[in-house]
Amino acid sequence: MKKLDILCCECQNNNCFIKKHCLDTDTLTKEIAENKSTNRYFKDQHILMEGSFVDGINFVQSGRVKVFKNGLQEKNQIIRLVAEGGILGHRGLSNRKTYSISAQALSEAIICSFDKLFFLELLKKSPNLTFNLLLFFANELNHVESTLRDLSVFNVREKVAKALLSLIDSFGLSKSNNINYISDLTRQNIAEIVGLNSNQVSKVFAEFKEDKILETKGKNIKILNIKKLEQIISI
Template identity: 40%
Template sequence: MEGASVSGLFFVLKGKVKVFRTGISGKEQIVRFATKGEIIGHRGFGTEEFYSIGAIALEDTILCYFSKNNLQEALLNNPKFAYDFMLFYANELNRSESKVKSISQMTVRERVIDGLLYIHRKFGANKGFLDIALTRKEYADYAGTSEEQVIRVFSALKKENLISSKGKKIGIPDIQRLKNEISEHNFYLDS
């Protein structure tokens, strides 16, 4: 929970999780999504006393918890693990910096497309649709815009046959055509 005392971190063994931070006026900003094999709660690890983010399971999820003490002991006793963890944090920092760049330099349309491509890379597709059902508000919270803007962008993308939809499910009929819409922004950094 955002604001809770740091006690450790979690590895996602199964399921899908959204990681968020509460911003101005209580608005939720989705920082990233996590799935099998990924870590959540690591941003509070180290010198932090409180978690600066929160996480919510988007489907049935199984987590493996490591206490702060057990993790610190493992890092001190296993240099390879400590090195891999350092690389993980360096990659996380790179992704965060890329996200800030995209939010500041892309138009709303480009940010929404970037979000769709990120979700496609993260979760893949199943039967022609992204393998996660998100609300329009969740797409907006990830792209740093409003739900109304996402609805407008989705409507335009549907008219251009760049996406399809069925309820909450979004399909991307031609991934390359969608990538071409934002190719100048190097969206590949945020996998």
């Protein structure tokens, strides 16, 4: 079994927030190594639970994660899609006691975690980290606010286009034999990005197949024409 607790400087994930902004001095690097705990999560496993007590802040070393809020009767709303290098549980840095979101692995994932108190101390010691975290928050805010407008303005067809583009934006397209595809997501997951249900996604997919925008084979979605998707949601 692969050793999980590697040092940040040996880690392959160069998108990591810690790696980019927090290894200014040897002292910091050492402290981070000592306080980091790394865990593996299986597909569909919960990483954070809405309502449970905040214990720390987490960074995605590898894998894909969905962050969502519970709605009524199984109708969740996905808030973010997080790929490797991304941050999880940062809202817990605010004064709230409990997580306002759940996070669940969409694939096998390795997550590096720090205790909240340690991380708050780290922020005090590293203005550079704090400032970059501020920028991250500002961008997140821009992003969620755009999504809010989109959900309020888009119809079902536009929402499905938006969901696919969000997926591509967050996770990129897998390439095989020069074909771009989105893989391994249920219709339900896609629906929950934009507040729909799986039937509605299937129906719009049927339209998109007619329009030569995509083809599907099970959970593999071949993207044939990304430009058309973008046109659908261009305001």
